[in-house]
Amino acid sequence: MALSALRKLRANRKNRAGGADRSSASGKPPRAADGEILLETVGLTKTYAGADGELPVLAGIDLKVRAGEILALLGRSGSGKSTLLRCLAGLIPAGSGTIAYRDEPLRGANPGTAMVFQTFALLPWLTVQQNVELGLEARGVPADERADAALRAIDLIGLDGFESAFPKELSGGMRQRVGFARALVVEPDVLMMDEPFSALDVLTAENLRGELLELWESGRFPTRAIVLVTHNIEEAVLMADRIVVLGSRPGRIKESFEVALDRPRDRNSAAFEDLIDRVYRVMTGRVKETRVPGRPDEVEPDRRTPANTPLPTASVDGLSGLAEMVAHRGGRCDLPDLADDLGLEVDDLLPLVDALDLLGFAKISGDDLLLTEVGAAYAGADVQLSKTLFAEAALGAPLVRLITTSLRQNPEGTLRAGFFRDVLAHHYTSEQVTEQLETATDWGRYAELYAYDADPQEYRLDEDEQPPPSAQA
Ligand code: ADP
Ligand code: MG
Numbered sequence: 001m002a003l004s005a006l007r008k009l010r011a012n013r014k015n016r017a018g019g020a021d022r023s024s025a026s027g028k029p030p031r032a033a034d035g036e037i038l039l040e041t042v043g044l045t046k047t048y049a050g051a052d053g054e055l056p057v058l059a060g061i062d063l064k065v066r067a068g069e070i071l072a073l074l075g076r077s078g079s080g081k082s083t084l085l086r087c088l089a090g091l092i093p094a095g096s097g098t099i100a101y102r103d104e105p106l107r108g109a110n111p112g113t114a115m116v117f118q119t120f121a122l123l124p125w126l127t128v129q130q131n132v133e134l135g136l137e138a139r140g141v142p143a144d145e146r147a148d149a150a151l152r153a154i155d156l157i158g159l160d161g162f163e164s165a166f167p168k169e170l171s172g173g174m175r176q177r178v179g180f181a182r183a184l185v186v187e188p189d190v191l192m193m194d195e196p197f198s199a200l201d202v203l204t205a206e207n208l209r210g211e212l213l214e215l216w217e218s219g220r221f222p223t224r225a226i227v228l229v230t231h232n233i234e235e236a237v238l239m240a241d242r243i244v245v246l247g248s249r250p251g252r253i254k255e256s257f258e259v260a261l262d263r264p265r266d267r268n269s270a271a272f273e274d275l276i277d278r279v280y281r282v283m284t285g286r287v288k289e290t291r292v293p294g295r296p297d298e299v300e301p302d303r304r305t306p307a308n309t310p311l312p313t314a315s316v317d318g319l320s321g322l323a324e325m326v327a328h329r330g331g332r333c334d335l336p337d338l339a340d341d342l343g344l345e346v347d348d349l350l351p352l353v354d355a356l357d358l359l360g361f362a363k364i365s366g367d368d369l370l371l372t373e374v375g376a377a378y379a380g381a382d383v384q385l386s387k388t389l390f391a392e393a394a395l396g397a398p399l400v401r402l403i404t405t406s407l408r409q410n411p412e413g414t415l416r417a418g419f420f421r422d423v424l425a426h427h428y429t430s431e432q433v434t435e436q437l438e439t440a441t442d443w444g445r446y447a448e449l450y451a452y453d454a455d456p457q458e459y460r461l462d463e464d465e466q467p468p469p470s471a472q473a
Pocket of ligand 1: 048049050055057075076077078079080081082083084429431432
């Protein structure tokens, strides 16, 4: 494989305008024709063992990856993107359903894929070149061929001159180039990338995205397809030919979008912005979903429980800040625009938006966030009034309500955090349980509904707690 790989790299380098050698390599299937299905899952499910029982993460994923395409798997944090990618790469076993690489059921690591990780995953005691050679070493390629192939991959990805540097000497962007070179050197049919730009600063990320697309377009790219995991809508629209949006708990395909925009893509074009808006509406769940019942925003307020309506991971400061910003804009604003103005990704705002929604402080209409009457009052209130309004609203958040009512029913007015932990463990991973309790603690403290002592890990009814009339349970 390695010699032909080398020849291919060489040929591609000489023949820059798309003369990629598609001939059969020894022991490796011939290069797939564009459109040919490289990876396919049918009814793929995956569950992890949670603190209490099984946690479904993927449920019934039917997905095809075709030669010639960049496919983006887009979803919010926790939607199962990394899990799906790892299943496709054969790094973890599927639960049920099938995964095939070129029509062959997958057993163990997928020979047709190589992975680029968000955290670069370089070995600090190896040089750039040695890190790049690792992939070939694992496949039994002799040393001289490894060196040659590694140098070419290093050259291809713009790392010339850094061969003997150690990772700690490199900037983040250069480190991720090593990550790319290490994956590309084995010439996988499918390059898998798990949020490869999200650990980089904005400019570096932008630069790397551009370089990668340029390589892909030039025909010098030694892979046939790319699967890109991202939570960044704009990145997906910029890079992908097809975007598959995953929903959460458990992950399912909500919708998929063909991206028919010409490259290089103009972010300011109406078509680009229109697609961002459409994907955004699917991501935020503000369009009708037929396949995923029980999303938080679909549960009637009086049927909400801590199990079906998790608290969004939003601090009081964060959600108040957003409410104030919307108030300054007349009580209504376009979310993608707002994110843009703040230099954030829309995804960064979503937990805050969900929090305002759950608290009844705001509503979503299309792409606009609208403050409700009480939301506007909250945004304009002084500290005392804002606490009162928040306390009333927070009792509409199921976990805050559960903690408050449990404490009120307890003669001592105290309860161990472990109690709530156990209740939640039936529905969440232990990581998520911690997140839920942290948010509930933040909200409850601010609302002066209850206090929390970290030392005995105990919730305590706030001494001055004056339940608002609507909250009397
Ligand atoms: P994403 O990449 O979209 O953020 P992940 O695939 O990493 O999502 O995780 C999906 C869900 O599975 C999350 O709730 C996460 O906490 C859980 N999860 C991920 N890996 C494990 C694991 N090894 N054991 C238990 N739960 C896990
Ligand atoms: Mg992930």
